[in-house]
Amino acid sequence: xxxxxxxxxxxxxxxxxxxxxxxxxxxxxxxxxxxxxxxxxxxxxxxxxxxxxxxxxxxxxxxxxxxxxxxxxxxxxxxxxxxxxxxxxxxxxxxxxxxxxxxxxxxxxxxxxxxxxxxxxxxxxxxxxxxxxxxxxxxxxxxxxxxxxxxxxxxxxxxxxxxxxxxxxxxxxxxxxxxxxxxxxxxxxxxxxxxxxxxxxxxxxxxxxxxxxxxxxxxxxxxxxxxxxxxxxxxxxxxxxxxxxxxxxxxxxxxxxxxxxxxxxxxxxxxxxxxxxxxxxxxxxxxxxxxxxxxxxxxxxxxxxxxxxxxxxxxxxxxxxxxxxxxxxxxxxxxxxxxxxxxxxxxxxxxxxxxxxxxxxxxxxxxxxxxxxxxxxxxxxxxxxxxxxxxxxxxxxxxxxxxxxxxxxxxxxxxxxxxxxxxxxxxxxxxxxxxxxxxxxxxxxxxxxxxxxxxxxxxxxxxxxxxxxxxxxxxxxxxxxxxxxxxxxxxxxxxxxxxxxxxxxxxxxxxxxxxxxxx
Amino acid sequence: xxxxxxxxxxxxxxxxxxxxxxxxxxxxxxxxxxxxxxxxxxxxxxxxxxxxxxxxxxxxxxxxxxxxxxxxxxxxxxxxxxxxxxxxxxxxxxxxxxxxxxxxxxxxxxxxxxxxxxxxxxxxxxxxxxxxxxxxxxxxxx
Numbered sequence: 001x002x003x004x005x006x007x008x009x010x011x012x013x014x015x016x017x018x019x020x021x022x023x024x025x026x027x028x029x030x031x032x033x034x035x036x037x038x039x040x041x042x043x044x045x046x047x048x049x050x051x052x053x054x055x056x057x058x059x060x061x062x063x064x065x066x067x068x069x070x071x072x073x074x075x076x077x078x079x080x081x082x083x084x085x086x087x088x089x090x091x092x093x094x095x096x097x098x099x100x101x102x103x104x105x106x107x108x109x110x111x112x113x114x115x116x117x118x119x120x121x122x123x124x125x126x127x128x129x130x131x132x133x134x135x136x137x138x139x140x141x142x143x144x145x146x147x148x149x150x151x152x153x154x155x156x157x158x159x160x161x162x163x164x165x166x167x168x169x170x171x172x173x174x175x176x177x178x179x180x181x182x183x184x185x186x187x188x189x190x191x192x193x194x195x196x197x198x199x200x201x202x203x204x205x206x207x208x209x210x211x212x213x214x215x216x217x218x219x220x221x222x223x224x225x226x227x228x229x230x231x232x233x234x235x236x237x238x239x240x241x242x243x244x245x246x247x248x249x250x251x252x253x254x255x256x257x258x259x260x261x262x263x264x265x266x267x268x269x270x271x272x273x274x275x276x277x278x279x280x281x282x283x284x285x286x287x288x289x290x291x292x293x294x295x296x297x298x299x300x301x302x303x304x305x306x307x308x309x310x311x312x313x314x315x316x317x318x319x320x321x322x323x324x325x326x327x328x329x330x331x332x333x334x335x336x337x338x339x340x341x342x343x344x345x346x347x348x349x350x351x352x353x354x355x356x357x358x359x360x361x362x363x364x365x366x367x368x369x370x371x372x373x374x375x376x377x378x379x380x381x382x383x384x385x386x387x388x389x390x391x392x393x394x395x396x397x398x399x400x401x402x403x404x405x406x407x408x409x410x411x412x413x414x415x416x417x418x419x420x421x422x423x424x425x426x427x428x429x430x431x432x433x434x435x436x437x438x439x440x441x442x443x444x445x446x447x448x449x450x451x452x453x454x455x456x457x458x459x460x461x462x463x464x465x466x467x468x469x470x471x472x473x474x475x476x477x478x479x480x481x482x483x484x485x486x487x488x489x490x491x492x493x494x495x496x497x498x499x500x501x502x503x504x505x506x507x508x509x510x511x512x513x514x515x516x517x518x519x
Numbered sequence: 520x521x522x523x524x525x526x527x528x529x530x531x532x533x534x535x536x537x538x539x540x541x542x543x544x545x546x547x548x549x550x551x552x553x554x555x556x557x558x559x560x561x562x563x564x565x566x567x568x569x570x571x572x573x574x575x576x577x578x579x580x581x582x583x584x585x586x587x588x589x590x591x592x593x594x595x596x597x598x599x600x601x602x603x604x605x606x607x608x609x610x611x612x613x614x615x616x617x618x619x620x621x622x623x624x625x626x627x628x629x630x631x632x633x634x635x636x637x638x639x640x641x642x643x644x645x646x647x648x649x650x651x652x653x654x655x656x657x658x659x660x661x
Contacts, residue, residue, distance in 0.1 A: 463551070
């Protein structure tokens with residue numbers, strides 16, 4: 001009886017509160033009405049249980065929750081706002097979201113190979129390898145045959161869908177490779193190596209691992225098998241023989257002398273290597289497409305010239321146009337690979353300009369597709385050792401100094417916060433990397449010492465500025481912190497709570513096979 | 520990267536925009552000011568050829584001991600195991616030929632180097648390092 005009375009009282013209170021919303025002193029606040037609007041948008045959201053004809057996964061490599069936060073502020077500030085309240089294209093209420101746990105089977109701090117593999121096969125994998133089961137050993141090609149997993153690309157190819165890859169990194173790099181490759185080591189981009197002390201002679205390697213192939217060869221094999229229909233990105237050198245000049249005057253790296261670009265063309269593939277040749281591609285789905293815009297990774301967005309190579313958004317547009325000619329649908333993975341590389345450099349400017357370019361690619365993909373039949377997933381493979389200082393006032397430039405909070409206004413004051421050493425500091429920093437304030441002794445010994453350099457707003461916002469870090473390392477590292485996943489379209493509502501990374505595959509798989517499951 | 524033809528081994532070419540000079544016209548130049556995004560030499564660079572100028576950057580770990588040559592990088596030369604499968608030079612570096620044998624400065628300590636700007640291909644006879652642009656008769660300090 002007592003409990004019933006309590007429940008009734010609570011219900012009455014809630015009812016009174018609802019009835020009196022408009023009477024609350026804060027009811028006229030824009031924050032209040034915006035909050036109500038958001039609630040209504042979420043209430044209006046209906047689970048989409050259509051079978052997905054198309055699946056697009058957009059991965060910004062290294063774009064964990066922290067890096068994504070920085071990109072949000074950067075884009076908002078570039079558009080003239082304060083930044084904190086900016087909404088990236090995938091952050092609106094129509095997108096479902098969840099947190100993702102990114103660790104690998106044997107690594108608390110993950111790398112991009114097994115994380116992308118988890119998304120493409122449905123199981124966690126081991127550090128530095130791609131699409132092999134848990135008994136595989138990193139770097140040992142002898143363990144490949146017994147551990148090869150089936151990829152999402154192979155599954156949907158069996159459903160007569162097309163498959164495409166877009167990446168600003170090399171197409172043989174970990175994240176794009178996870179769509180088509182199975183390898184014991186992610187760096188075997190143009191050749192495999194013998195395990196341990198077995199020696200590296202090609203003949204012996206053939207006996208040890210007769211079925212093992214380098215990653216570039218696996219891409220063209222997949223194109224021949226029909227499990228890859230479009231691939232756009234960098235990495236040309238891994239497709240061209242040693243001693244052979246590439247399209248831009250570089251040199252191939254293939255020791256086996258195979259010209260994989262020629263092989264792809266002999267299979268009927270169209271080939272592009274710069275913006276002009278990309279614009280000449282026929283996007284009617286009649287033939288596979290191979291586009292290799294750089295010998296290594298494509299340029300950072302900050303350094304890219306339109307006339308030299310297309311943006312990630314433009315590549316995404318071309319890919320969707322070509323793949324959508326298949327009436328059975330398609331699977332497309334898009335990777336902004338260089339968000340990760342700029343983080344490794346400790347260079348926030350290029351991290352965020354590439355993050356902004358990624359957000360634009362998401363906007364294009366969403367605009368070109370229909371939520372009724374296309375599941376779009378936006379996520380990252382892992383986070384970095386990126387961190388944020390306080391207490392910064394609103395609108396402090398995410399690339400610049402952390403300014404004091406204004407007590408009587410909204411935007412920050414004109415005084416930078418000072419650390420105990422009497423120097424200002426930036427909003428964004430890294431825990432480790434080349435920006436370390438500790439310097440190697442030049443007179444021998446191991447006493448790394450140093451103090452923080454003074455930094456001005458002009459220095460900090462320069463495109464080449466390296467944010468200050470603590471632990472000295474030659475390259476800033478990944479971290480095991482969660483990333484987010486955002487999704488819309490068929491079965492996007494399955495993304496909720498805190499999920500293991502391999503669950504992403506299961507949502508994709510469920511979305512494309514839902515009809516079959518119901519029968 | 521259309522016109523940025525890589526020569527064998529380590530060719531020097533410089534990415535990024537030719538920006539207008541910074542607020543301080545007498546301050547050190549940035550490596551990125553040497554080139555257009557397309558890889559073409561900037562008007563600024565062409566106009567400074569043969570002049571004694573100062574650049575800021577970082578000393579990459581020297582290629583050999585007791586050298587009078589090092590590579591100036593615009594950012595500390597990070598070695599990223601997950602970006603590159605083997606060590607390679609970034610695409611935006613400046614060769615520095617010094618007056619004296621160099622004293623190594625840690626790769627992540629900012630320095631300035633002053634010397635005569637030379638443009639055109641040159642292969643270092645000792646290291647085989649090929650540069651397209653360099654400072655000669657240079658000094659440097661952190």
